[in-house]
Amino acid sequence: MLAPKFDADGLVTCVVTEARSGDVLMVAHMNAQALQQTIATGEAWYFSRSRRSLWRKGESSGHRQRVVEMRVDCDQDAVWIVVEQEGPGACHTGRRSCFYRAVPLGKAGAVTLEFRDGERTFDPDAVYGKTK
C-alpha cells in the first residue's frame, strides 16, 4: 500500500523527470493533498515551501505537467514522476530544466559552474509577471 513517510513539515521529496529526454527537470515537494491530487488527476501538484501553499504546476505559467508514471522509493519518503512538460520549460528562471548548470569534478576549493542547456526558452518576466 502507498503509505508515504512525510517529514516533520508534512512533505515528501518529488523528483521530476521528462519522459522525452529523461532529464531531471526539477525537484519539488508534495504534502498529502498535493500527492493525492496528482494521483487523482494525473497532473503534477506540489506544495510550495516558500508560499506555504498547494501549487498546481503551471497555474501561473500554463506550463503544466502530465504525469506518465509515478513511483515511490523503498522507504516511501520520495516519489519520482515522469512527466510530459507542456510549454517551453519547467524552471522559474525561464529554462527547460532547473538543472542547467554543471559542477566540474576533480576540483578542490571554490568551484565555478558551467552552463549546460542554459539558454532561456521563455521570458520569466513575461510569463510570471514583473512582480515575481
Added chain:
Amino acid sequence: MLAPKFDADGLVTCVVTEARSGDVLMVAHMNAQALQQTIATGEAWYFSRSRRSLWRKGESSGHRQRVVEMRVDCDQDAVWIVVEQEGPGACHTGRRSCFYRAVPLGKAGAVTLEFRDGERTFDPDAVYGKTK
C-alpha cells in the same frame, strides 16, 4: 560559483540517475563534506540522516557509484548526479533502484502499489550482514 543552499540540517537533496538507463536510482542527501568529497573524487559520497554520518556509497556493499556528471538546480538546494553504478544495484533492499514500485494514477482513496523491476538483484542480508 557553486554556493549550495543547505537546509537547517546542513543538507542538500541529491537525485541519482543511472547513466546507462536514465532511471532514478535513489534520492539521498549531502552535507558540505559529502558534496566536497564527491566533487573531488568523482565518486558518490552522501550523508546518512539515520546514522548521522558521512557515507561513501558502496562502503559496505562494494556497490560504488562513479559520477559521470553533476548538476545543481536553480536555487542550489538540490544536486543531480548521473552515475555508473558498480555491482548489481543501489537499493539497500537488494534492487537496482530504490524506485521499484509504481503508484497507479487516476485513483482516489487507498492506493495499492505495483512492482516494476522489483526483482532483487542481490541478497541484502548477504551483502550488508544479517545485523543490518
